[in-house]
Amino acid sequence: xxxxxxxALFDEYYASHQHPTNRLTHKIAIxxxxxxxxxxxxxxxxxxVPALPGGxxxxxxxxxxxxxxxxxxxxxxxxxLVSAFMLLCIPLGRLLPVWAVILLxxxxxxxxxxxxxxxxxxxPSFLTNLVHALVGPLFFVAVLTGDYKLPADAHAAxxxxxxxxxxxT
Numbered sequence: 552x553x554x555x556x557x558x559a560l561f562d563e564y565y566a567s568h569q570h571p572t573n574r575l576t577h578k579i580a581i582x583x584x585x586x587x588x589x590x591x592x593x594x595x596x597x598x599x600v601p602a603l604p605g606g607x608x609x610x611x612x613x614x615x616x617x618x619x620x621x622x623x624x625x626x627x628x629x630x631x632l633v634s635a636f637m638l639l640c641i642p643l644g645r646l647l648p649v650w651a652v653i654l655l656x657x658x659x660x661x662x663x664x665x666x667x668x669x670x671x672x673x674x675p676s677f678l679t680n681l682v683h684a685l686v687g688p689l690f691f692v693a694v695l696t697g698d699y700k701l702p703a704d705a706h707a708a709x710x711x712x713x714x715x716x717x718x719x720t
Contacts, residue, residue, distance in 0.1 A: 557625045561699050564686045567676035576666030581687050583659035590644025590652045611641050633688045
């Protein structure tokens with residue numbers, strides 16, 4: 552069972568993600584965006600620490616730890632899943648050439664913004680509540696694991712709206 556604060560954040564986040572195609576674009580874009588952000592943050596070396604992989608503490612490591620604390624407070628199980636993915640993004644990002652990370656950024660944000668502008672017709676929720684930048688990955692993991700059930704009436708309404716708009720095209 553989700554904590555009340557996490558449930559409220561998910562409900563608020565869901566309100567900006569009603570259209571099923573927009574939610575689909577997020578399932579593609581959010582992992583890509585997380586990967587590119589972690590990879591880019593890993594380019595910023597803060598202090599040499601020979602014991603760490605790569606020999607330095609990077610901004611990605613600091614960001615990962617800070618987000619780990621936030622995610623674990625929101626929900627331990629989901630937080631571990633999201634944080635494990637984020638941690639895997641550090642070595643994966645190091646394997647990618649700079650041009651590929653930049654391409655991932657362009658593609659990820661393009662897909663994300665298309666979902667909101669073309670289908671949802673609303674700006675991304677993190678523009679009005681910055682914490683939603685952290686909520687997004689947690690929300691979609693919660694949906695995938697079944698820890699957050701999409702409201703049936705809203706899902707049916709958005710599916711019907713999708714069919715109605717297709718019929719008018």
